[in-house]
Amino acid sequence: MSRFSNKERATPSISTASLPDIVFMLLFFFMVSTVMRETTIMVEQRIPPASQLQKLEKKSLVSFIYVGKPRDASLYGSEPKIQVNDVFINSEEIPLFVEQEKSKLSENERDQITMSLKIDRDAKMGIVTDVKQELRKANARKINYSSRFGSGTL
Amino acid sequence: MNASSMADIAFLLLIFFLVTTTIASDKGLPMLLPPYNEDVPPELKKAEHNVFAVLINSRNELLVEKEPMELSAIREAAKVFLSNNGANEELSDNPQEAVVSLKGDRGTSYSTYLTVLDELTAAYNELRAEYLGITVEQYLSLDKSDPEQERAYKAARAAYPYQLSEAEPTDIGGN
Numbered sequence: 444m445s446r447f448s449n450k451e452r453a454t455p456s457i458s459t460a461s462l463p464d465i466v467f468m469l470l471f472f473f474m475v476s477t478v479m480r481e482t483t484i485m486v487e488q489r490i491p492p493a494s495q496l497q498k499l500e501k502k503s504l505v506s507f508i509y510v511g512k513p514r515d516a517s518l519y520g521s522e523p524k525i526q527v528n529d530v531f532i533n534s535e536e537i538p539l540f541v542e543q544e545k546s547k548l549s550e551n552e553r554d555q556i557t558m559s560l561k562i563d564r565d566a567k568m569g570i571v572t573d574v575k576q577e578l579r580k581a582n583a584r585k586i587n588y589s590s591r592f593g594s595g596t597l
Numbered sequence: 598m599n600a601s602s603m604a605d606i607a608f609l610l611l612i613f614f615l616v617t618t619t620i621a622s623d624k625g626l627p628m629l630l631p632p633y634n635e636d637v638p639p640e641l642k643k644a645e646h647n648v649f650a651v652l653i654n655s656r657n658e659l660l661v662e663k664e665p666m667e668l669s670a671i672r673e674a675a676k677v678f679l680s681n682n683g684a685n686e687e688l689s690d691n692p693q694e695a696v697v698s699l700k701g702d703r704g705t706s707y708s709t710y711l712t713v714l715d716e717l718t719a720a721y722n723e724l725r726a727e728y729l730g731i732t733v734e735q736y737l738s739l740d741k742s743d744p745e746q747e748r749a750y751k752a753a754r755a756a757y758p759y760q761l762s763e764a765e766p767t768d769i770g771g772n
Contacts, residue, residue, distance in 0.1 A: 470611045493625070493626055494719060578630060
């Protein structure tokens with residue numbers, strides 16, 4: 444009747460030959476949709492939500508300022524700090540930072556520089572106001588409070 | 598050919614990318630700061646009923662037009678103030694005269710400030726969207742490069758000009 448011995452009658456296992464293909468597809472998706480993180484963010488960033496969000500127009504004209512408590516409190520303390528481009532700075536050094544960022548742009552684009560402020564929800568308005576004052580002095584008046592979509596009143 | 602090592606290599610690369618990249622999502626509340634002036638700005642002579650005063654103290658409590666108020670009530674109150682058009686004598690004469698003044702304390706937490714700013718901006722955006730007869734989402738995604746949409750956008754802005762003035766924060770509460 445049958446020429447196949449019983450030992451060969453195991454249920455056929457699922458072929459895993461397509462597994463690397465699936466993983467490569469996922470990989471390509473991530474390669475295409477993400478950006479390499481340029482700076483390690485050294486402060487806590489739990490950004491409060493907001494509903495009236497507008498997109499930042501030209502990514503090349505945006506500079507980031509991070510404000511929050513340092514992640515490494517033993518090294519840097521627990522007072523909220525200002526971080527730009529991998530270093531902590533004081534509010535007085537902001538105009539210098541603005542100049543550096545403006546010099547990276549061409550002459551006619553300099554006025555359109557936008558400062559994206561990524562501020563932790565527990566940072567106090569004292570330090571935020573200092574940052575804004577220094578930005579006004581440096582004539583970087585276009586700012587954007589970075590946020591994710593959500594409601595703050597819930 | 599054994600495909601298990603291919604899968605391992607692919608997983609390794611995937612994990613590398615997951616760890617070193619971020620999905621950039623840059624949206625937020627835009628604002629234009631007033632120019633910096635060394636001299637103390639002159640006291641603007643504005644009739645009190647045309648000013649919607651919002652104060653936040655260091656305990657994140659709100660005082661709107663001298664009355665305590667919950668965060669959830671600001672949007673409606675601001676809309677009523679802005680669209681008053683002289684109906685109630687204690688509120689604005691018209692949206693062009695109406696000014697919203699926001700004053701916090703140095704000890705106010707940023708999340709309260711941002712929520713207040715969000716609610717006030719929402720009040721303006723909702724009134725502008727109603728004026729144009731569209732929804733708020735449609736208003737926020739108006740394409741300014743299209744001349745007709747830009748005209749609508751400018752008309753809405755003229756009808757309800759964004760006049761929000763931020764004062765120096767007080768330094769009463771402890772940080």
